[in-house]
Amino acid sequence: MTERYQNVLRYLGYTSIEKSEAFIEQVMALFDELVKDSVPRNIYGIYDLELKDKWVSMGKGTVVFNSGHLAGCRECAVIAVTLGLPVDKKISYYQSADMSRAVIYNACANVYVEEVLSYAADQVRKDAKAGYNTFPFSPGYGDLGLEVQKEIIELLQTEKSIGLYVNESCLLIPEKSITAIMGLK
Amino acid sequence: MFDENKITVFDGAMGTMIQKQGLRGSKIPELYNITEPQVIQQIHRKYIDAGCDIVTTNTFGANRYKLLDSTYTVNDVIGAAVKNAKKVSKDRKVALDIGPVGMLMEPSGPMSFEQAYELFMEQVLAGAENKVDLIIIETLSDIYEAKAAVLAAKENSHLPVICTMTLGHDGRTFTGTDILTMVNVLEGLGVDALGLNCSLGPDEMYAHVKKVLEYSSVPVIVQPNAGLPKIINGQTVYGLTAEYFVKRVCDMVDIGVRIVGGCCGTDESFIKKLSERVKDKIPKKIFPKEFTMISSYCRTVLVGDKVTLIGERINPTGKPKLKKALEEKNYTYILGEAVKQNEEGAEILDVNAGLPGIEEKTVLPHIIRQIQKVCDIPLQIDSSDYETMENAARVYNGKAVINSVNGKAESMEKVFPIAKKYGCCVIGLTLDENGIPKTAEKRVEIAQKIVSTAQEYGIPKKNILIDCLVLTASAEQENIIQTLKALRDVKYKLNVKTVLGVSNVSYGLPSRELLNKTFFVMAMSYGLDCAIVNTGNVEMMGVYDAFNVLSAKDLGSGKYIKKYAQQKAELPADKQENQFGLEYVLSKGLKGSIRESTLAELNKRTPMQIIDEIISPLLQTVGKKYENAELFLPQLMQTAEAVKAAFEILKDHMKANGQMLKKGKILLATVRGDIHDIGKNIVKVVLENHGYEVIDLGKDVSEHDILKAAIENKVRLIGLSALMTTTVSSMESTIKYIKDNSDEFVFIVGGAVLNEEYATMIGADYYAKDALQAVEIVNSIFRE
DSSP: OOHHHHHHHHHTTOSSOOOOHHHHHHHHHHHHHHHHHOOOEEEEEEEEEEEETTEEEETTTTEEEOOGGGTTOSEEEEEEEEOOHHHHHHHHHHHHHOHHHHHHHHHHHHHHHHHHHHHHHHHHHHHHOOSOBOOOBOTTSTTSOTTHHHHHHHHTTHHHHTOOEEOTTSOEESSSEEEEEEEEO | OOOTTSOEEBOOOSHHHHHHTTOOOOSOGGGHHHHOHHHHHHHHHHHHHHTOSEEEOSOTTOSTTTTTTSSOOHHHHHHHHHHHHHHHOTTSEEEEEEOOOSSOBTTTSSBOHHHHHHHHHHHHHHHHHTTOSEEEEEEEOOHHHHHHHHHHHHHHOOOOEEEEEOOOTTSBOTTOOBHHHHHHHHHHTTOSEEEEESSSOHHHHHHHHHHHHHHOSSOEEEEOOSSOEEEETTEEEEOOOHHHHHHHHHHHHHTTOOEEOOOTTOOHHHHHHHHHHHTTOOOOOOOOOOOEEEEOSSOEEEETSSOEEEEEEEOOTTOHHHHHHHHTTOHHHHHHHHHHHHHHTOSEEEEOOOOTTSOHHHHHHHHHHHHHHHOOOOEEEEOSOHHHHHHHHHHOSSBOEEEEEESSHHHHHHHHHHHHHHTOEEEEESOBTTBSOSSHHHHHHHHHHHHHHHHHTTOOGGGEEEEOOOOOTTTOTTHHHHHHHHHHHHHHTSOOEEEEEOGGGGTTSSSHHHHHHHHHHHHHHTTOOEEEEOTTOHHHHHHHHHHHHHTTOSGGGHHHHHHHHHHHHHHHHHHHHHHHOHHHHHHHTOGGGHHHHHHHHHTTSOHHHHIIIIIHHHHHHHHHHHHTTSSOHHHHHHHHHHHHHHHHHHHHHHHHTTOOOOOOEEEEEEBTTOOOOHHHHHHHHHHHHTTOEEEEOOSSBOHHHHHHHHHHTTOOEEEEEOOSHHHHHHHHHHHHHHHHHOSOOEEEEEOTTOOHHHHHHTTOSEEOSSHHHHHHHHHHHHHO
16 A cells, blocks of 8 residues: 555555555555645745844845744745645545545545645755755744734735635635745755 | 638737836736826737737736726726737737736635626726727636636627636646536637637646647647746746747647647747748648536536536425525535535535525525535535526526526527526426326427527537436336336437436335335436435445446455445444444544434433533533543543533423524624635634534624624623734734723733733733633633
8 A cells, every 4th residue: 555545545544554455455445536626726935034032034125034943044945836726626625435444535535635736846956966865844833823824925916826815813724724934044 | 700711820928028128017017008108009019010910909907906006997908909909900800808807706815706706897998998809817726716707708798708727737727626517617608719828838737738628629828838937036937939939839730729829038039030930831721629517616527427427405395404404505515515525525516595585696696605615615506486496596606507498499498598698507407388298209309409408509418417317216206117117218319418306216115215215226227417415314324335336337346345344344334433422423523423322321311411411521621631631632522522512412402392492692703804714714713612602703794793793782891812922913903892882891802922921911801822722712701
């Protein structure tokens, strides 16, 4: 079984990998369906950083990311990825049709959106040719506040570029989306 | 509007040029129309000197929503913008540019269809007042928003309308609209040209444009970016040279594109080369396409390949449960029916809310919106009330079928304008002022009249489906064959698609199913294109699947084998299930056997005995296994869904015997600002399994709505869910608001970032870490 399906099972709370073939088949079929439903998009930008005390600001002070994770970095990549609205709709659909399929499909979507993020992160690494990079970390992680979500959306113009919006509670729409920051030096 | 003998050239990017002129920093570049008119005029002049035929005003975001923080009105900005363009336009035409509003539409976002329409209307009126020559609606990614914009343009001006959408590499918009759907919906709405712009460069756009050309009967426009965008040091850059860009756009002209221009990253050098290069090109002729297509916002059914199944069950006639659901505004039930038919293989759903005492003209559009929230199946608007028809066609997201028009003059006068305006397909019944003709010839005559009258209204033949009407074999046996003969002639002589509702044929005779399926096969052999059927009927679906094999529609019999080989393998297991009985069926989640097994059990025990002796112990075992990590969420849900289905049957049985199952009521909601609700829905299913009645308010629910619903439904126990730290604060204020109003409510909360301590801090009475714990808490509360 590939890492992809193991990750789905982990999301579903499996502590040991279940051997039921029929179940794995169902996971695989739903993953295929998810990939078809998705309209994956990503966008990223690479920005100069300015070190202020322990904090790092970016884009000439217009956007400030207060994160110790960026300490020592000279540049920073800001990434946004989404699977698109059809995935949200399908999750709603399955919640009306069959909750069991809904939870599996939902877990597949969580895994897939992370795959899309790591694909974008790989692109960044290629583009930036940086000798060192941090892992991509998201608003709400560690000392990076969730409020940064709005600034990222604005900075990357994600509404226009990839159809990604943020609501007043800093939640991303479409639901299966991730924003992340990666330090480079 | 467009010269048929030459390629029309639009200008290039506005934003790119504004930046080049050194203007930066404004969030609303449309304000430069007022503050820097010279610069904007200079940009227009450059494009005109480069040789474009049409200049586009600098009004992409000039809508009330985006201008909210400025001191200018839509009229101010658009007035100035048109003036700037006209000042330098000489003999060139001026197009009013309209981009997306910049807000997500319902159901994902806050903007309603009506709000979008109003915002676009203001722009259209301002443009028309300032005498632009045409309107270009561009860079849309939501087909629903495009519909609002095109309707606003056509209802508030007589100007030609162009609409372009923006696609990704995968040939779909952000919201999932594919090319077929885009062409079908926009062409239906009567745009003068349609096409693609932005997002992609000409290389990536080529294959998509080719597909647009295959399906479109109206001129096609392309305005690609100068390659794919990259953000480098905060600046967006595009890689293609003007030379290469023009070469690739010319390739698209060679396959049929009529109107060209540039989007992001292009400037006057691109347009100069482009206009020089296409000057001598002779446009390809556009042939009308004959595809009959019915669409939702992201799914299009191409009628004619094989028989299309239209699900008939959302119709209250003769269905007491649906009738009751409509009367009680229980839309969950109706949604369930929609989803079920989709699962069964329906490709289009007929939706009817015609019931005395129901305000059809508001209820039907409401049902359509509800269904479209969760299900992307195309819909058929079934009503005999013209106002209902129009309201429904207006809010529908996609290109619907109207059911129906007939050969009566009044019917055609009322229905055709609606079908034309919203670009719907229409079912035409072969009856007129003299009733249903007995002979096939007469019915074909009426069909012919319907088709030619439709054409007078500008509705092409491809948008008509003729229903030759089935009469009952019990009353008019001789007549059956007339229906089929008429069907054949309509299809092969008139070349029009056909549709039939097949289940009427057996009315008044025994073994109806036998007659229905036989007639269904006969009709398919005569050339039926669409059948309105009950897709839940196994026999009907069986002959349909078999017919598709025997008529070589199901190539390689793939679908047939998949469906029936599996069923055969399951047969012996099925027999076992019945030996093992209900407990086995429920624990394995064997949906197909629940009804049978529950009814069998009811012969032996009372409903309460079944609950106490089978269901409760089963739920306990499953719960324990879940906690011990012997089984997991998908299996827990599988059992839960099965138990829920069994409960429905038990409730019906008890109700028939004047009994009621009442363990207690709980209200559930995901709090304001929070859009994640799968966790809450898991809790809901599990609570229902334990016999509780759950009132589910959905997601993003305000404190006011929660309090109101709690009072109305006389519920004391409220379960709230929130996913993130930001929405836990909304949970806190909800609890405070309701407790301030009254101290009789008890709160249980749950969600990813919560814990016992945090829950107490925000004023909740109980915290549940998962669905099973929620049940324990609810049990203990009701025991008290």
